[in-house]
Amino acid sequence: MQVPIVLFWFRRDLRLTDNAGLYHALTSGFPVLPIFIFDQEILDQFPSGPDRRVEFIHQTLSGISQELQALGSTLVVKYGKPLEVLQTLTEQCEVRAVYANHDYEPAAIARDQKVANFLEEKGIAFRTFKDQVIFEKKEVVKDNGTPYRVFGAYRKKWMSTLSDFYLSSYPTEKYRQNFLQTDTQPIPSLESMGFTPSGDTLFPPAQLPETIIRTYEFTRDLPALAGTSRLGLHLRFGTVSARELTRKAVELNSVWLGELIWREFFMMILFHFPHVASRPFNLEYEHMAWINQEDQFERWCNGTTGYPIVDAGMRELNATGFMHNRVRMIAASFLVKHLLIDYRWGEAYFAQKLLDYDMAANNGNWQWCAGTGCDAAPYFRVFNPETQAKKFDKHKEYIKKWVPEVGTSAYPSPMVDHAFSRERALKTYKAALNKARGIAEDNR
DNA sequence: TGAAATGTTGGGGCG
DNA sequence: ACGCCCCAACATTTC
Numbered sequence A: 001m002q003v004p005i006v007l008f009w010f011r012r013d014l015r016l017t018d019n020a021g022l023y024h025a026l027t028s029g030f031p032v033l034p035i036f037i038f039d040q041e042i043l044d045q046f047p048s049g050p051d052r053r054v055e056f057i058h059q060t061l062s063g064i065s066q067e068l069q070a071l072g073s074t075l076v077v078k079y080g081k082p083l084e085v086l087q088t089l090t091e092q093c094e095v096r097a098v099y100a101n102h103d104y105e106p107a108a109i110a111r112d113q114k115v116a117n118f119l120e121e122k123g124i125a126f127r128t129f130k131d132q133v134i135f136e137k138k139e140v141v142k143d144n145g146t147p148y149r150v151f152g153a154y155r156k157k158w159m160s161t162l163s164d165f166y167l168s169s170y171p172t173e174k175y176r177q178n179f180l181q182t183d184t185q186p187i188p189s190l191e192s193m194g195f196t197p198s199g200d201t202l203f204p205p206a207q208l209p210e211t212i213i214r215t216y217e218f219t220r221d222l223p224a225l226a227g228t229s230r231l232g233l234h235l236r237f238g239t240v241s242a243r244e245l246t247r248k249a250v251e252l253n254s255v256w257l258g259e260l261i262w263r264e265f266f267m268m269i270l271f272h273f274p275h276v277a278s279r280p281f282n283l284e285y286e287h288m289a290w291i292n293q294e295d296q297f298e299r300w301c302n303g304t305t306g307y308p309i310v311d312a313g314m315r316e317l318n319a320t321g322f323m324h325n326r327v328r329m330i331a332a333s334f335l336v337k338h339l340l341i342d343y344r345w346g347e348a349y350f351a352q353k354l355l356d357y358d359m360a361a362n363n364g365n366w367q368w369c370a371g372t373g374c375d376a377a378p379y380f381r382v383f384n385p386e387t388q389a390k391k392f393d394k395h396k397e398y399i400k401k402w403v404p405e406v407g408t409s410a411y412p413s414p415m416v417d418h419a420f421s422r423e424r425a426l427k428t429y430k431a432a433l434n435k436a437r438g439i440a441e442d443n444r
Numbered sequence B: 001t002g003a004a005a006t007g008t009t010g011g012g013g014c015g
Numbered sequence C: 001a002c003g004c005c006c007c008a009a010c011a012t013t014t015c
Helices: A020-026 A052-070 A082-092 A106-122 A151-161 A172-178 A210-214 A232-237 A242-252 A254-272 A283-287 A294-302 A308-320 A325-338 A343-353 A359-370 A385-392 A397-402 A418-442
Strands: A004-010 A032-039 A076-080 A094-101 A125-129
Touching (some): A052 A232, A076 A082, A082 A094, A106 A125, A151 A254, A254 A359, A294 A308, A294 A325, A308 A397, A325 A385
Parallel strands (some): A004 A094, A032 A076, A094 A125
């Protein structure tokens, strides 16, 4: 004898509070069975060994599972292909609907389309909701209905569209009794999915550091300070609510609010221009004659370029899965402009290493640095790594933390000359544009 | 959310 | 006294 239920499918929204899709599931009139699927096809591409992001998800799911257990319910966690897992579950249980939150990355959209087709065949509703952003898709577009390409204009419209309506929380905790009452199910171990625990179970806290946010614009560029929120990881996996953060940002600091709007800007860009996932937003830069020298890329990855601020950043990334935002810009600019290595190489490296990796933000910011992106830094803006270090790490506190041998014979000399590299970058970018425009004229 | 090159201004030394 | 030069400081332009 089976009771009809609905599923809530956790993806990038790993929290029980203020969760749009979960709220709608809990108020559907049917008991809710929450599920999470470790996507085997994605995880199998990852190298075996420790993976901090998988561990973070695993740890978070354990917490959710315990909370549900205390309510007499459970979280069902599976390791497999989403479609197959859903097929099995819909055979085992009488599922009336599947609830989830919107996911905007191209691969996620394709996955959800397949799931939607399957569920439709079975006569099961697939109900999805906006949750990870304040405004999605076409909610903030120009008056003529086309997407913005300039951040300042987008922000203005975003701000004028904002109202309390968009920021109010979904009171999921009021409906906790609507989880399906059932026995606890175990969560697959990291080992069973091909990973080994790293032994480091510490992650940045999911609370907004109010003091840091209040003074954000005065401290955000100083990598030696803890002057940034470090909430990227939590925004990525939905362990904080975007609505709650935005409410606080409105209250505390419009500059920091701007960072949240940048996040939505790049998500909007990826949604409307999915080609950016693999190609430059500005297609003229497909004509860039990247040098792409592997041994140079390796030195950048390892943090042995001979430019201390770049090396400090890369070593921080390699050691912790985090890099301070100012240093991300300097390191990215160096790879792209000084070494003339395709921004996609750097993008892929950050994707592999960053705990807070988010496709839209990573892609948007790399393209911003490379000058290939939407409303990007102009190509001729070339960071001087030494000037940047003097400005933002005057006393070399950050540099010495990550590059202790700086100033000794153990530290390499600069792998490329700044003045030379700068000139070379300017010439190469200009040549790419000339080529693109020449071809465009031929086609007329 | 640059940096470098070039241009302008104005104070002070000096003949 | 005055013009000239130097050059730092600041502003503008260019990449």
